[in-house]
Structure formats: structure tokens, C-alpha cells
Amino acid sequence: MKLKTTEKGLTLVELLVALSIAAFVTAAASMTIITMMRLTPMTNNWAIALRQVQDAGYWISRDVMMSQTILVDSDPGTPTFLTLTVPQPSTVSQPSPPPKTIVYQFEDMPGSLKRLMRNDSVAGQQLVAEYIYYDPINDPHSSTKVIEYVSDNRTLTFSVTAHSGNVPVPVTRQYEVTQRVPP
Secondary structure (H helix, E strand, O other): OOOOOOOOOOOHHHHHHHHHHHHHHHHHHHHHHHHHHHHHHHHHHHHHHHHHHHHHHHHHHHHHHHOOEEEEOOOOOOOEEEEEEEOOOOOOOOOOOOOEEEEEEEEEOOOOEEEEEEEEOOOEEEEEEEEEEOOOOOOOOOOOEEEEEEOOOOEEEEEEEEOOOOOOOOEEEEEEEEOOOOO
């Protein structure tokens, strides 16, 4: 078959330019996919640590707001972290029930991390958070701790730190909670 003079094919230069553009797009796409595959486990571990910190902050804040008394245990030798006394609602059968006690304490996990447990004198024991970093003796600045309880304005300030997997930087959040129940 004979080509007409008005029909033209691709020149070698046009073909090389098209191939180099395709190679550039393919290289950029593959680098993006490789980066995403590498970051996904780290991002997942960071999200796990963040969720644990948020869970601990939620439960402690919730209980502190409802508590009448707060007792902070700053002795690193004991697993107890915080003890709260919470009034119980009255019922027809028991118009003035005794207050319940809620104790937050640490349990060992494999490695140097801890579980934060909530022991309710009425409801029993509950896991609040895992992967909590608690080492007040060797690393007091980065460890989970109650920073301050001011009884005048009934405010508790605390920080929670968590590690998970291969996250190079721990997740730390600081909370400030004011009691709502009168003493």
C-alpha cells in the first residue's frame, strides 16, 4: 500500500518525546505508590497511639467532672495513678447511696508500655487505653502524669503519652478538667 503525500507518520523525535513523557509519568506514579506503601504502617501506628491518648483523656475527664474528691498518687512505685470519689444517683429503694470509687491504675504490657485500667467499685474493671508510656523515674518530662491538681478552683491538669509500633515520635496530649460536682 502506498502512502499519500498528505499522510504522515510520527517522526523519531516525536516518538522519543512521547516515550520520555510516558516514562516520567510512570516514574512519578510509582514513587508515589512506594511512598504511600511505606507510610501506611507508620500512619496506622500513629492513629492507634492517638486513639489511645484520646480514650484515656475522655474517660479521665468524664470521671473528674463527676467526682467529689480527687486523690493523685504521685508515687511511681505504685500502679495507682488517680483515685476519684463519685456520688451515686439516688433511687426509690436507696435514697442516699454511698459514693462509688473509681481508681485509675497502670498494668504492665510487654516492653516498657502500660495499660491504663479503670476500676469502678460498682461496674468493675475496664480497659481504658493501651500503649501508654509511663516512666516517671527515668523520663519524667515525657511520661504520662498528673501535672497539677488545684483544689481552690477544682481543676486537674494531666498529660497522656502513647507509643505504638514504629512511630518515631510519641503522641502526647494535655488535658485540663474542672470538677462540676460540688464538694
